[in-house]
Amino acid sequence: MSLLAIQSDALGYGDQRVLGPVSLDIRAGEHLILLGKSGCGKSTLLNHIYSENRRECALIPQGLGLVECLSVFHNVYMGRLPRYTVLHNIRNLIRPAQARVAEILPLLERLGLAAKCFSQVADLSGGQQQRVAVARALFQDAPVLLADEPVSALDGPEADRVMSLLGQNFATAVITLHDVDRALRYGQRIIAIQNGELVLDQPSGRLTASALNEFY
Amino acid sequence: MNSTKPLSLPRYRWPGGVRTGVWFLLVALLCLPFADLDVSSLDPWREIGRMLQGVISPQLMDPVLVTEALLATLAFAFAGVALAVICGFLLALMFHNLLVRAICALIRSIHELFWALIFLQFFGLHPLTGLLAIAVPYCGIFARMYAEIFDQVATQPEKALPVGSGFFSALLYTRLPQAWPHLVSYTSYRLECGIRSSAILGFVGLPTLGYYLESSFSQGYYSEVAGLMILFYLLIATKKLWLRRWTLPLFLLGSPFFMGSGMPIIWGNVGRFFSQDIIPAPLRSGDASLHSLVDWAGTIVMDQALPGVWNTLLLSQIALVVTGLFALLFFPLINRYCFDTVGRIPGHIFLVVARSTPEYLLAYILLQLLGPSMLPAVIALAIHNGALIGYLTGRNSNEIRLRPDAPERRTDRYFYELLPRSYPAFLSFMLYRWEVIMRETAILGILGIQTIGFFVDSAIQEIRFDVALLLILIAAMMNILVDLLARRIQLHP
Numbered sequence: 001m002s003l004l005a006i007q008s009d010a011l012g013y014g015d016q017r018v019l020g021p022v023s024l025d026i027r028a029g030e031h032l033i034l035l036g037k038s039g040c041g042k043s044t045l046l047n048h049i050y051s052e053n054r055r056e057c058a059l060i061p062q063g064l065g066l067v068e069c070l071s072v073f074h075n076v077y078m079g080r081l082p083r084y085t086v087l088h089n090i091r092n093l094i095r096p097a098q099a100r101v102a103e104i105l106p107l108l109e110r111l112g113l114a115a116k117c118f119s120q121v122a123d124l125s126g127g128q129q130q131r132v133a134v135a136r137a138l139f140q141d142a143p144v145l146l147a148d149e150p151v152s153a154l155d156g157p158e159a160d161r162v163m164s165l166l167g168q169n170f171a172t173a174v175i176t177l178h179d180v181d182r183a184l185r186y187g188q189r190i191i192a193i194q195n196g197e198l199v200l201d202q203p204s205g206r207l208t209a210s211a212l213n214e215f216y
Numbered sequence: 217m218n219s220t221k222p223l224s225l226p227r228y229r230w231p232g233g234v235r236t237g238v239w240f241l242l243v244a245l246l247c248l249p250f251a252d253l254d255v256s257s258l259d260p261w262r263e264i265g266r267m268l269q270g271v272i273s274p275q276l277m278d279p280v281l282v283t284e285a286l287l288a289t290l291a292f293a294f295a296g297v298a299l300a301v302i303c304g305f306l307l308a309l310m311f312h313n314l315l316v317r318a319i320c321a322l323i324r325s326i327h328e329l330f331w332a333l334i335f336l337q338f339f340g341l342h343p344l345t346g347l348l349a350i351a352v353p354y355c356g357i358f359a360r361m362y363a364e365i366f367d368q369v370a371t372q373p374e375k376a377l378p379v380g381s382g383f384f385s386a387l388l389y390t391r392l393p394q395a396w397p398h399l400v401s402y403t404s405y406r407l408e409c410g411i412r413s414s415a416i417l418g419f420v421g422l423p424t425l426g427y428y429l430e431s432s433f434s435q436g437y438y439s440e441v442a443g444l445m446i447l448f449y450l451l452i453a454t455k456k457l458w459l460r461r462w463t464l465p466l467f468l469l470g471s472p473f474f475m476g477s478g479m480p481i482i483w484g485n486v487g488r489f490f491s492q493d494i495i496p497a498p499l500r501s502g503d504a505s506l507h508s509l510v511d512w513a514g515t516i517v518m519d520q521a522l523p524g525v526w527n528t529l530l531l532s533q534i535a536l537v538v539t540g541l542f543a544l545l546f547f548p549l550i551n552r553y554c555f556d557t558v559g560r561i562p563g564h565i566f567l568v569v570a571r572s573t574p575e576y577l578l579a580y581i582l583l584q585l586l587g588p589s590m591l592p593a594v595i596a597l598a599i600h601n602g603a604l605i606g607y608l609t610g611r612n613s614n615e616i617r618l619r620p621d622a623p624e625r626r627t628d629r630y631f632y633e634l635l636p637r638s639y640p641a642f643l644s645f646m647l648y649r650w651e652v653i654m655r656e657t658a659i660l661g662i663l664g665i666q667t668i669g670f671f672v673d674s675a676i677q678e679i680r681f682d683v684a685l686l687l688i689l690i691a692a693m694m695n696i697l698v699d700l701l702a703r704r705i706q707l708h709p
Contacts, residue, residue: 047620050620050621051620054621057621058621059619059620059621061619061620061621063617063619064619065618065619065620065621065622067632067633067636067637069231069233069636069637069639069640070231070632070636071228073228074632078623078632081623081625081628081632082623082624082625082628086625086627086628089627089628089631089632090627090631093631093632095228096228118226118227118228118229120231
């Protein structure tokens with residue numbers, strides 16, 4: 001049962017082709033990992049999927065896209081801006097609504113950020129900022145997660161905790177990673193990209209780390 | 217998630233910059249009850265109607281006169297700014313010296329119209345008056361900005377030079393080339409301000425645009441006013457076309473020939489001004505006791521300076537906040553995440569017109585319409601400065617790169633992405649502008665609002681130049697204090 005169907009000719013910026021023709025079905029309940037060297041077109045593919053399916057997807061972009069001068073709370077809250085009236089959003093910007101704080105705090109707690117709830121994002125470390133972006137995606141509560149290297153700034157155990165949190169909360173996900181072991185652990189289906197082509201598309205059960213390493 | 221353990225959470229506090237803004241807002245609200253904001257003219261709508269009729273049927277007065285006025289406006293601007301650039305550059309190199317800094321602070325804190333009024337007293341309507349009225353304050357401004365630009369360039373290249381390279385060689389090879397683009401862009405911006413200043417100098421009698429604007433306006437020839445203004449906007453909007461690297465020398469060399477001949481300088485006046493006119497009255501009359509001097513100064517301070525300062529403060533604080541609100545309202549008009557290329561055109565036109573109209577001229581027009589109160593002054597200051605800061609903030613906000621999943625509704629996008637990201641730059645533009653707004657507020661007194669310029673103008677009319685000079689110095693002190701305060705707030709919001 002296909003949830004998202006991606007059909008496209010070449011993808012890229014301006015005249016520069018980054019990725020060849022792509023045809024990809026993403027099934028509901030599937031955790032798909034994109035693997036490949038940096039610059040191979042993973043992010044391009046991910047952004048393309050997002051631009052075609054904005055309604056269904058929560059995005060964790062590579063640059064995180066946080067508003068650094070706002071608090072952690074407000075950045076996380078942004079995941080649900082469209083659900084509330086403009087007036088509520090403006091009021092919540094001036095004075096955080098109690099009910100929203102009560103919703104967001106437990107989420108921050110699980111990511112080890114509760115104490116930072118009202119800190120400015122600019123004051124946080126790189127790893128903490130990445131977890132704020134994760135929290136925003138979790139709070140958005142969309143059916144599909146699109147995440148571009150969501151744990152690149154986190155250390156091993158921390159990264160695993162965040163990956164399993166994302167796995168539990170999103171039935172369907174497309175995640176780019178560069179760590180082969182982690183890809184095998186969390187992905188059900190793995191796609192490798194090389195030289196602008198999808199060169200491998202297999203269930204992770206059939207793959208080994210050594211077989212995947214050749215794509216790096 | 218499962219347990220509801222009590223968590224001691226610090227209360228949410230606004231970021232420092234927002235608190236600064238709210239303080240300014242509160243101060244302005246406190247000022248409101250004391251400010252005279254009435255519309256006192258009997259039938260403003262009829263006059264507005266006549267003026268709009270003039271706008272839709274612009275008319276050119278004698279083309280020879282108009283050309284002369286435009287050329288004179290440019291001539292005073294180019295010559296004044298050029299002189300200021302040379303002196304300001306030299307002073308910038310000595311800016312570490314406390315005395316130089318103090319002199320620059322003083323000369324730039326006195327408005328060009330005040331300078332014009334001073335020079336008028338001894339040079340009369342000679343071109344030198346207009347030239348120096350622009351050159352002197354601009355020199356102080358250039359010195360400070362150039363020094364700031366020099367401070368911001370990398371110092372490693374200069375440190376890496378061999379010992380004994382010499383001050384000027386080191387300057388030419390390291391600091392100057394690095395600072396050059398910034399120096400040029402700032403100077404070009406200032407030239408635009410110089411054209412506005414030059415146009416305004418016509419209001420005190422120099423043969424620039426303001427002279428003809430005032431005479432047409434006071435006779436109610438609104439079509440002529442509209443024609444002149446349209447020419448002025450075209451001149452500023454097309455600056456990029458006529459001001460090129462190769463035309464610049466032409467303008468500079470040509471400018472002395474288009475300032476008009478004015479009246480000859482009477483050197484006796486110059487001597488009398490310094491030896492008699494500006495000497496405090498008690499000293500002049502031979503009664504040089506400390507008591508009489510304190511008496512003299514005390515009367516001026518109580519009767520003129522205090523009410524003038526009080527009104528200047530009230531008006532400038534209100535105008536500052538309205539300016540800020542206008543700027544925050546205006547900047548999305550030219551933001552690429554709010555409107556597409558075509559949708560931004562009206563915003564661009566509005567902002568360029570509003571920021572090219574000198575606040576003095578706007579205030580003059582609005583005063584005729586609404587009658588003498590602070591209201592027209594607030595509106596004039598807020599429109600001009602709000603459009604300028606709105607333009608700068610808008611340009612700044614176009615550098616923002618939004619993430620692909622940025623909020624889709626325009627209002628959400630404005631409040632959660634654009635506003636927070638642009639606010640720090642906006643605040644620093646505002647703090648810079650605070651002193652400018654206060655300087656302008658003081659000068660608007662000449663138009664009849666009782667700010668300090670009103671008392672300066674009255675003193676000059678009564679030929680009491682000692683009083684006028686004292687009041688001008690008091691206004692300068694106010695501006696210097698505000699400038700220091702603004703910089704403190706900038707460093708510790």
